[in-house]
Amino acid sequence: MTAGLRELKKQQTRQAISDAATRLFLERGFEKVSLTEIAAAAQVAKMTVSNYFPRKEDLAFDYHETLTASLARAVALRPVAESALAALRRECLAAIERHDPVIGFSGPGFARMIAGSPTLTARLRELHDQCEDALAQVLSADTATAPGDLTPRAAAALLAAAYRTLFRQIMELTLAGKDDQEITAIVTGSGRQVFALLEPSLADYAVRKPPS
Structure with a gap:
């Protein structure tokens, strides 16, 4: 089997495990489903499930790596003359427009599953903390901040908030029964409002400079 085929097989196996887990979680709730049951539903060994997903919570948040890197990536890839604030506002509004799970679009069943599970709620907070940490690291490196200067950490905390x-x-609008189009209309306005609140302090912070 070639390297390309092996990689495709791994991706297919990972997706099959994720799909089986999601189906069982939605049917019965996160806490009531075991790794053994997920393995049986995906027709793989229990060890295979653990190899692909070391934490059970990440079977629910199978996009966790994308989520934790999302803000840092948006800032790292911003064009010349754009601030960190402008980059994140642009990316968040675009994510809302495309109904991206990274910004919270998940469907009512998935939203209920998270809201009903203390384990998943805690994991989501942890993922958001990791997202903030990654953003702080990018801001610190990009602005050549001196050791001990808390500015990147403070800016990351505000932007991640x-x-x-x-x-x-x-998530709240999803649980309230709003559809994606209604949510988009509401949260787009909220996004503009929230980022406008940060303009006075962060509009000129971490503006990308042209290469020297």
Whole structure:
């Protein structure tokens, strides 16, 4: 088997495990489903499930790596003359428009599953903390901040709070029975409002400079 085929097989196996887990979680709730049952549903060994997903919570948040890197990536890839604030506002509004799970779009069943599970709620907070940490690291490196200067950490906390606020509103609107189009209309306005609140302090922070 070639390297390409092996990689495709791994991706297919990972997706099959994720799909089986999601189906069982939605049917019965996260806490009531075991790894053994997930393995049986995906027709793989229990060890295979653990190899692909070391934490059971990440079977529910199978996009966790994308989530934790999302804000840092948006800032790292911003164009010249754009601030960190402008980059994140642009990316968050685009994520809302495309109904991206990274900003909180998940569907009512998935939203109920998270809200009903203390384990998943705690894991989501942890993922958002990791997202903030990654953003702080990018801001620190990009602005050549001196050791001990808390500016990147403070800026990351404020910017990540805006993102968390929008994520939470999307989840709440989903649980309230709003459809994606209604949620988009509401949260787009919220996004503009939330980022406008940060303009006075962060509009000129971490503006990308042209290469020297």
